[in-house]
Amino acid sequence: MSFPPVNELPRPPLQRLHLDWLERAGVEVAVLRLDLIDPLISGNKWFKLVEHLNAAGEAGAEGVITLGGAWSNHLHAVAAAGKRFGFPTVGLLRGHPQDTATVADLQAFGMRLHWLGYGGYRARHAPGFWLPWREHYPHLYPVPEGGGGVLGARGCGQLLALAAGQLSALGWSDHDGWWLACGTGTTLAGLVLAEAGRHPLYGVLAVPEDHGVMQQVEGILAQGGQPNVGFELFDGSRGGFAKVDPALQAFIDRTEHAAGVPLEPLYTAKALLMLKQQVEAGRFARGSRLIFVHTGGLQGRRGFPAISQG
Numbered sequence: 001m002s003f004p005p006v007n008e009l010p011r012p013p014l015q016r017l018h019l020d021w022l023e024r025a026g027v028e029v030a031v032l033r034l035d036l037i038d039p040l041i042s043g044n045k046w047f048k049l050v051e052h053l054n055a056a057g058e059a060g061a062e063g064v065i066t067l068g069g070a071w072s073n074h075l076h077a078v079a080a081a082g083k084r085f086g087f088p089t090v091g092l093l094r095g096h097p098q099d100t101a102t103v104a105d106l107q108a109f110g111m112r113l114h115w116l117g118y119g120g121y122r123a124r125h126a127p128g129f130w131l132p133w134r135e136h137y138p139h140l141y142p143v144p145e146g147g148g149g150v151l152g153a154r155g156c157g158q159l160l161a162l163a164a165g166q167l168s169a170l171g172w173s174d175h176d177g178w179w180l181a182c183g184t185g186t187t188l189a190g191l192v193l194a195e196a197g198r199h200p201l202y203g204v205l206a207v208p209e210d211h212g213v214m215q216q217v218e219g220i221l222a223q224g225g226q227p228n229v230g231f232e233l234f235d236g237s238r239g240g241f242a243k244v245d246p247a248l249q250a251f252i253d254r255t256e257h258a259a260g261v262p263l264e265p266l267y268t269a270k271a272l273l274m275l276k277q278q279v280e281a282g283r284f285a286r287g288s289r290l291i292f293v294h295t296g297g298l299q300g301r302r303g304f305p306a307i308s309q310g
Contacts, residue, residue: 009158010037010046014166017292019259025279026286029179030170031261032163035296041084043296044156044187045077048147051155053081056141063088065133066143067124070098073297074146079109090114090137094121101302146184148216150223156190163291172289175199179275180293181206181267182233185213187295189220192231202278202290204236204271211241236274242266244304248273264297265304 013036017029034043041049056064063082068075068091075091082089089111093103097115106113116124123129130142144152167175178195182188182203192201205213218228238245244265252269256262263269272292278284 009050009162012037012159012162014163014170014291015261016170017259017261019255019276021276021280025282025284026288027279027284028172028287028289029275029292030163030167030172030175030289031292031294032159033261033294034159035262035294035298037296040080041077042298043073043077044159044293045073045147045296047155047158047190048074048152048186049077049081049143049155051151052141052143052147052149055151056143059141061141062139063090063141064143065090065092065137065140066147067092067094067121067145069094070100071102071300071303073300075106075111076102076299078143078147079106079111082111083109088112088140090140092116092121092124092133094118102299105299146186148184148186148220150220152184152186153190153193153220153224156187157194159187159293160191160194174289175291176284176288177202178291178293179271180204181236181271181295182213182217183207183267185217186220187293188231189217189224192217192221193224193226195230196226197230201231202275203231203233204274205233206237206267206270207241208237208239209235234274234278236270238270251276261294262298262301264301266300267295267297 012032012034014030014032017031022029037046064078066078070093079089091106091111091113093113093115095115095118124145177200178191179202180187183206188201188203207213214233221228238248248265248269251273252263252265255272263272
């Protein structure tokens, strides 16, 4: 199997975000547009996958097996990578068979699907979960849910250099921190490791606090030899992972119209709305400069008919 090496990572543009609430507060925000790097292997998923897929190649695997839900951006990116670069993929899915647009794409990309039910999927962290699947697919390399773990974080650490190299074009000599959504916490952990205490990271939970994101971040940092400092988490889940209320829908509509940046409701929109709340509460001093990571995932908008598909 093959995949572009780390030194051939895509180059996401860093763009100034123009919104009235930022201008009133005197806070500058630039968006790292990971949604623009690739039409299929989109957002932070490319960066979370690259080290996993390189490891799979080094291990002599023929392809990969991984997990996700019926609208999973991770499964979508893995399946697209398999089709593009010519290696087999297998997906273990949460719940029972569903006909979603994402599932249709997975099948079109050639991913073989196994539906685990809900109880079966909850067992994914149990000891021995992977054993029968490794026996059934001995030629495939298991990739954690969401591309998580130290390998996923290491790939995401590349975002620091990709953003830092564009600051001067914005007229910035430096930045005061990062703001991004967290599903597994892998991207956040990768940036914490890469920053090594130079700038703070602010993560907005897209899932409730009891999903263990803090523990996952702490585990990655421990494996990476980084003290458990340099980041802060906010609960932006709004009651649950897939909860999209009318206030969030209205915020998406207003923001897309004003800034011309497409958002998706599970991650980027929740993170940006939380940033608005923190900015308006005076969390950041005038003149602060933040990098907001657009983590992609726009294919998942198809699961929310109430939101314009653009």
